[in-house]
Amino acid sequence: MRASNLxxxxxxxxxxxxxxxRGGRFPDPVRAAKLxxxxxxxxxxxxxxxxxxxxxxxxxxxxxAEIDRPLNLEMAATDEMLAIALRHKPHAACLVPEKREExxxxxxxxxxxxxDQLRPYVEKLNAAGIRVSIFIEPAPAALDTARALGxxxxxxxxxxxxEAYLEDPAGARVRRELQRIVDAAAxxxxxxxxxxxxxxLTFDTVTPVAAIPTIAELNIGxxxxxxxxxxxxxxxxxxxxxxxxxxxxxxxxxxSG
Ligand code: PXP
Numbered sequence: 001m002r003a004s005n006l007x008x009x010x011x012x013x014x015x016x017x018x019x020x021x022r023g024g025r026f027p028d029p030v031r032a033a034k035l036x037x038x039x040x041x042x043x044x045x046x047x048x049x050x051x052x053x054x055x056x057x058x059x060x061x062x063x064x065a066e067i068d069r070p071l072n073l074e075m076a077a078t079d080e081m082l083a084i085a086l087r088h089k090p091h092a093a094c095l096v097p098e099k100r101e102e103x104x105x106x107x108x109x110x111x112x113x114x115x116d117q118l119r120p121y122v123e124k125l126n127a128a129g130i131r132v133s134i135f136i137e138p139a140p141a142a143l144d145t146a147r148a149l150g151x152x153x154x155x156x157x158x159x160x161x162x163e164a165y166l167e168d169p170a171g172a173r174v175r176r177e178l179q180r181i182v183d184a185a186a187x188x189x190x191x192x193x194x195x196x197x198x199x200x201l202t203f204d205t206v207t208p209v210a211a212i213p214t215i216a217e218l219n220i221g222x223x224x225x226x227x228x229x230x231x232x233x234x235x236x237x238x239x240x241x242x243x244x245x246x247x248x249x250x251x252x253x254x255x256s257g
Pocket of ligand 1: 094
């Protein structure tokens with residue numbers, strides 16, 4: 001479905017990374033989440049990793065209790081994470097790889113290889129009313145498998161596109177990687193999946209992805225937290241939001257009018 005409104009999920013993991021570098025309580029990722037909401041985030045994304053290297057269990061409890069935006073919990077497909085998701089009932093859960101062997105060569109969850117292991121997690125999250133997405137490479141076979149597993153949403157991994165841009169912004173590889181995302185978003189629509197995207201997006205790379213009218217949500221974190229060092233988190237999020245909105249308005253307006 002074409003969406004005139006593109007949602008922004010702000011990932012606050014790396015606020016916790018900075019906090020954890022010292023231990024203690026500062027900077028507080030929940031404060032960052034509240035500020036992100038004021039700056040234009042439609043949702044907050046947080047990845048509770050098995051090793052708790054950034055977000056903690058307490059962060060998830062506080063985010064669930066204190067923020068007034070939908071929480072998207074990124075999680076490995078493990079019994080421990082499933083129990084946490086079922087306890088807090090976030091709006092959404094995104095199944096992501098954590099171990100090297102769970103990834104495709106590019107970085108999304110190797111949904112084809114792990115389909116049988118993933119199935120019960122998708123089923124239980126669906127049954128609990130938590131909107132499930134699977135973080136995959138922009139490849140048709142991966143999308144088909146996510147759909148066969150019963151996930152209503154896929155999140156396309158934009159890492160290869162962003163890496164290609166850093167290598168050579170005008171190079172053929174960027175065009176190729178972007179085309180894979182465009183094609184995958186069209187395929188998602190054709191098989192009835194809601195399509196999200198994220199990983200590695202910056203002010204320089206967000207526009208062409210935001211212009212893909214069938215993408216409903218972008219999840220962006222690391223760059224925004226880094227940019228906050230220079231301009232503040234509020235300003236960084238507002239600028240990202242403005243770039244996304246401009247790209248989407250041009251794409252949708254251009255198509256309909
Ligand atoms: N989407 C998913 C599924 C992710 O795992 C991540 C990284 O945690 C992101 C989006 C955000 O990526 P970045 O922090 O590079 O913006």
